[in-house]
Amino acid sequence: MTGVTGFVGEALLHRMLSEVPGVRVTLLVRPKGSTRGTARIAALLKKPIFAEVVEASGGIEALMAARIGVLEGDLADTPELPAGLDAVVHCAGDVSFDPPVDEGFRTNVVGTRELLARVRDAGPDLHYVHISTAYVAGRRRGSIPEGPVDLEVDLEAELAWGLSQRRAIEDRSRSAEVLTAERKKAEKAHSRAGALTAAAATEAARKEWVKNELVAAGAERARSLGWTDCYTFTKALGERVVEEHARTHRASIVRPSIIESALTTPHPGWIEGFKMAEPLILAYGRGELPEFPAAADTIVDIVPVDHVVAAIVAVLAHPPQVGRAAYFHVSSGDRQPLTFHQLYENVRAYFDRHPFQAGDRGATRLPEWRFPGAHAVERVLSSGERAYQVADFLISHAPRSDRARDLARRLEQQRRRLEFLRRYLDIYAEYTQAELRFHDGNTLALFRSLSEADQARFAFDTSVVDWKVYLQDIHCPAVTAPIRRLDEVRAARRKAATPGLRPLSPEKPAVAAFFDMDGTLLSSNVIETYLWVRLRELSGAERLAELGRVVGKVPALVQAERRERSAFLRTVYRDYEGARRADLDQIADDHLTDHVLSRLSPAAVRRIREHRRAGHRTVLITGAIRPLTRPLRTLFDHIEAAELAVDERGICTGYLSSSPLVGESRAAWMASYAAEHGIDMAASFAYADSHSDLPLLAAVGNPVAVRPDVTLFRHARKHHWKIVDWKSSGSSVRSLDPAGGL
Known part of the structure; x- marks a missing residue:
């Protein structure tokens, strides 16, 4: 397995260790700083979801000795795979929607190619399972079959172009035109602090310019070819690499839609980090998301993470024939659709019952969405950004005072809110307008082929999901719980007295x-x-x-x-x-x-x-x-x-x-x-x-x-x-x- 420290990889490892007792798993793990891969996996196994498995095995060391092998390495330079493997599951990949273009290509295309080369070296009959995304369909419309994406793209030409962009953009960033513009802005802002401070700000701005240009290059190239963003573009090209491998080896491609918290396993609401919907849910609950650029009846295709990993286990148990990759959509929109309006109603109902508190002002006031359309939302946001720029200029040139500081504090909150809205409008606008229905006939047929016992143990028929129960009783409580705990800690800190300074130890350097x-x-x-x-x-x-x-x-x-x-x-x-x-x-x-x-x-x-x-x-x-x-x-x-x-x-x-x-x-x-x-x-x-x-x-x-x-x-x-x-x-x-x- 690759990508075991990620959301899906961690859930898959848990399912394999807890539900497939005869399997030994080898994990490809990159050292992180001075921490070796073995230590990273030992730390991973200390998480609560692995507690029962660890206890049943007699401890972490015993579990690793009996069932887990660690292969130190990186996809960029994949080491030789161990002998005796039956299958390889590739969960790793760049999951950012807007990565710098070279990083997206290097992870999702080059990394896949390097791994597959090692798979071929390891033996002729290995089953390779590639975890992709249903959104490789890009900007297409209607029903999306479980099959190859129709690519009118020269893979090698795009790969060479993508990998060359950092060098080209780095060179442009050092041109007199770019440097002069950034230097003048930095000197205007930092001249009072000093020339070197302005120079450091200039260099920081140049690096930020490089990153933004790399992101923009990938996004524009993807859209020009019919994809929503660099992520789906490079994932689609990664699938092309897998399809070439499938001509001579066994290969399956699993395409989940939007993966969210678990329905039941390892426990209802289990989730690691923020995924696609969480920032929007939390922002709405705090009253910071006044509107959303989706049509009310557009499907938002969500699937619980335990359904995804259960499907992967079933795919592992049923390798296809050599000659053509097998495709499996793990999605909900075809047979149990959830619309944006239903999502909004359920999230609002949850926060009506369990509101966030706005300090001393009581419960946060929830916005009422009317779904006016993407263009109307864009107009409102653009007007807000222009008003902020005017206010920012005025407050930056105002005399120093407590009132000016208070206004700056509130303006800073407004800036963060506008940046949040702009980022998610730009990222999600394409997805909110994607009128896609992912056909999941292959996945349903695979599920029905299982025994009744396996169907109960490895459930991945998404038609059984009750969205009201899932959103109001499982998902929203899970994603808001850590934020509520953090709010409580912050409130306690504000009430606590400022701690004093510790006396200096004689053996320590002077302070x-x-x-x-x-x-x-x-x-x-x-x-x-x-x-x-x-x-x-x-x-x-x-x-x-x-x-x-x-x-x-x-x-x-x-x-x-x-x-x-x-x-x-x-x-x-x-x-x-x-x-x-x-x-x-x-x-x-x-x-x-x-x-x-x-x-x-x-x-x-x-x-x-x-x-x-x-x-x-x-x-x-x-x-x-x-x-x-x-x-x-x-x-x-x-x-x-x-x-x-x-x-x-x-x-x-x-x-x-x-x-x-x-x-x-x-x-x-x-x-x-x-x-x-x-x-x-x-x-x-x-x-x-x-x-x-x-x-x-x-x-x-x-x-x-x-x-x-x-x-x-x-x-x-x-x-x-x-x-x-x-x-x-x-x-x-x-x-x-x-x-x-x-």
Whole structure:
């Protein structure tokens, strides 16, 4: 057997071990990393469905010794098969609807050809059973017979083309046209974080472009030849390879339709992972699937997985004659059809009785499908995508605020919902319009040829399936159960208090916690702090004049900050020209401390103290000038701040003594500091609020985004970084005059 770690392969192995006691099974298994194939099978046998078989055999080792052989290898380089085989079942294959075209060909065509070459080497009378799909029929209509697909295709030419596409598309991805477009988008998005961050984003975008082009190439070639997608196209070509083999050897082709959870065996509702219908069922139950592009009376051909594997066992027991492959549809639409409207009614009835909970708002509201047709659904979705693009532009350019973050969070949910709808509309649109009825006469005749005892043990007559019972009492409860458990865990985590930090063991490397200042620890910025320092020494009229001058510069400063933060800081710090450096320290000690402490987040202080109690080194790394950090000296082991250049009299020149630490220069300084102090960066922490701090956060193993701007918020959500909301002290009061009553 191949593909035993997949859904059908696992179910087939269970059925063979539990119901066919005289059979020994050899499994072709690919090592995964450092895990050998034997270890993978041992882990597979620990799953609950194998418990009875393992116990009856005296344990996993005894079961494997008596009935299971493991053949380490890969279909790409199939090893020699063991002697004494009676049959080979090929369950492995790329089951993604939209694989990169070269991967689809390599798995579904080349892999099949390589395996069949080994089958022929192993002996002349082996029965080869190929697990395909009923949807190799492609975009045809009406009744589909159990026989060869009418292929007007040059197999060798298509195979050569498909395998060559990665090289061709990789070359195109490095053209000036593609790279220039991706680089400009990356630099526009990441210029504040630094050139290398933008370069990394450019390369990531190029790789994504390659993947998308490979997927598009396969999909378009498939549709141009009459198939729904690259998956069905390459599976059909794989069947062509099997048909050539069948001219001289015994071969059967089993074509299941849409395989879903078990009806009875190993237990009702057994399923591994999400298949074709599950994402749609779950999305509908959460109220996120407002409509579906199917006709109400179109058949959705579903078959339980235990019917599929029972049919495979029966096919194994009845090898055909040499000269022509035997074909078997395992499907339901011909004799027990289920329409999309019936599917919708049963799923809705289930969620009416067992709804998902929408947080504190009660039961999720279920959409009412009217089946308006694919074109109407496409129009609605396209309108939603255009509205999202406008909203995304506006929120990305909005000033930072709690409201902007909340809107970004909701917009992110809308983006994921639109992407989900777009993906499944594109993938399933062809299937929802496929007016196919798979004739299953051969499969029914095979079932009727079995003894009554075998018919009861290996049931695969799909006409007995009661769709109401199957969907409402078996399938929907099975696929929603893990999601409900996950929702409960998430709710418990939200209620639980934030766990503290563990004390650092003496024998472990040092750990550091790096903190940004403005916007992270305190709700302040370099312009506001400059005004607090400057305005205290001016009279009322002079204060108004200085305020007016600074306000007039704000638009230009905002643009500078968005382009390059170092230029923005240099512009602000030019206004310190003429100040005495010692006076700045004195002002900070005498007057600025209260201002800083009023802006300092209590949650931030608690977190810093937690790090200190855990034995972590606390480091403040900021673009603010050093005098402004003096009120925070007692909290940190080290403060790295901007240094104002002074002349021989101690008067500030308006310049810095070195480049300010911003963007990627922060990450470089952190790496140097960590090397000097023996700090384990993978175990260390970083806290920052701005997208320009992306390199700082990415440099550690535990990044935390603190009340992030919209761009950083999205990056943090995408990469599963922790996001916290450290609010300023409740006593913090702002006024139009930052000098207050001084």
